Amino acid sequence: MFVRGELEKIERKVERGERLTRDDGEKLFACHELSWLGALADFVRKKICCDVVYYNVNCHVNLTNICVSRCKFCAFGRDVETRGSYAMTIDDAVKLVEEAAVDPNLTGLHIVSGLHPTWTFENYLAFVETLHQKFPALYIKGFTGVEIQHFADISGLSVEEILRRLKSAGLQSIAGGGAEILTDRVRNLLCPKKATADQWLNVARTAHKLGIKTNASMLYGHIETLSERVEHLIRLRELQDETGGFQTFICFPFLPKNTALERDIRQTTMWDDLRTMAISRLMLDNFRNIKAYWVMLTVPVAQVALSFGANDIDGTIHRENILHDAGATSPRSLAEDEIIRIIRDAGRIPVATGGNA
Template sequence: MCTINDVRNAVANGVSKTAALSLFTQCDFRLLAKVADELTMKITGDTVTFVNNVVINYTNVCVAQCPICAFYRLKGHPEAYLRSPQEVVKGVLEARANYGVSELHINGGFHPDLTIEYFEELFSSVKKAAPEITIKGPTAAEVDFYAKIWRMSTREVLERLKEAGLDALSGGGAEILSEDVRKIITPYKFNAEAWLRISHEAHELGLRSNATMMYGHVEEPHHIIDHLFSIRRLQEETNGILLFIPIKFVPWNTRLYKDGLVKGPAPTELDVKVTAISRIVLGGVIKRIGAYWTSVGKRIASTLLLAGANDLVGTMINEQVLRQAGSGDALKPTTVAELAHIAREVGRRPMVRDTFHTRLIEVN
């Protein structure tokens, strides 16, 4: 029988992989949540942060066709699109005027016809039109794909994107950093080693990033623990990760669900356990852990703020990837005031931050 003192002692002694797996599989989720919350309060106190941002996907065309994804369309599909740099600039300026956003979160699919010059024009145009907007851009997966078709090194791609105006990587594409899982959920994407290597390169170049983990599909507990320790090791080497975001898999419109490999969304108990073990493993190495309301829903997000999470990620205006997968909360726009309410209802102090967690403004 796992007791709260067992969890506290494991944390005090420095959690090993073996101990973390034991806690994750044998301890009640409420015990893990309580200790994770105690740890979070020691690290960052009662603040809950988030950025006010707009999400613009430059294209939904993607040749990878991942079974985990409902967002992609093949080239020539009637719903396929590619946004021009001017369209992206227009969206940024509208979001700044209407919502006061400080960050552009921009990702897309693997479009085989795009050139490095397209991205250079896109980022430089945004910076010229709105120099105060932070561009948090492509995932390591996109960097890997485009480097291959452009016959460039991933480091060169990162250098050129940074020169054009890219400020940070979004951290997506990690999914689960285990090859036996990746061959099922993302069979044609790059491998785990490449995600870690490209993230390392970005940090070396001064491009900081978020880091993510997609859970609640075909992974086993040991995959989650292995993923967390890989993220921790990367952060210990580079100190380049700003925020760790566990993302609950939304299955409804994906091939994994249609093929019967996933029966439905993971239970709330797992949401709590994943968030709590993330804090217990990562400790203060990564100070901010996200309660990603677009994947778990706003009600559960508030619960996760009592289980080790202390960041609501962002307002995520115009988020489409989880919307296409069938997330009910992602269908509804949100505001700074609404995210602040989520924090306050569990007794936390909401603060709007910038991308780099250097400016914090308390929401009145």
């Protein structure tokens, strides 16, 4: 339960630019005054980023959906012999990007994939090398902290060496996925085979040390408690204090369809999505960019989220796969002029990022 006087104290802190505590975060999650939360987050958003909203013209490349981890919340990962499993060749990946590059405004690639049981690190590296050589003008954001840790595990190389090799092959930043909820309890229950919370944070810390920016995310709306959402945000905020290397934070509502949790967990409501967006903006006082990822939120909710703390709406994508396997009802891609219209209608100024958001 919250008490109005306590919320007013939080409001004063936000107005003075003071950091919110764990206790404040928990009070915000207990509060049901959505419009108040939105106005407070919007106040902070405006102070940090003015009215600019970032988007990019990008292409998602998912090299394979075959994955040894088989996380309970994932509808994308499959075993080798399961129907619908695939593994791209380098030619397949080049063809996909050539198709997307018909759009002269294409500026970035977003490469994330399953943890293939027999691919070596060199297999993954070869995709980056080839795509960078063939499309040198495209910004390459690729691999999550989970994938980077997997490459270290299968190759025997350190995380630092993996990152150095990827960087010299053409990788420019690391994707934000795989963070899920950064507590051992949640990860042991949902995804015990992949990077732990500490390992995920260590990949980000190491990347930042090497001058590689990374994104961060939070997958919420499954088995986590509201306190664990706050814990997650605080762990990211602490690392950002230490390195300053996070570029963008993305809120991912869990989509249960076709996952192992489908029968037990219902999809988040718009109300939860908007309050989580707003609280993320308020707690992550050292993150400049908060993204409303339209694929998961749906386009209308992502547009409204621009008034709940978000200043980024992601990109055109070309052909989204991962979340459509989990029943995402949004389109698989958006035209650039539609993204611009969505942003302008919300009273904001669209700015293309050049692929690096």
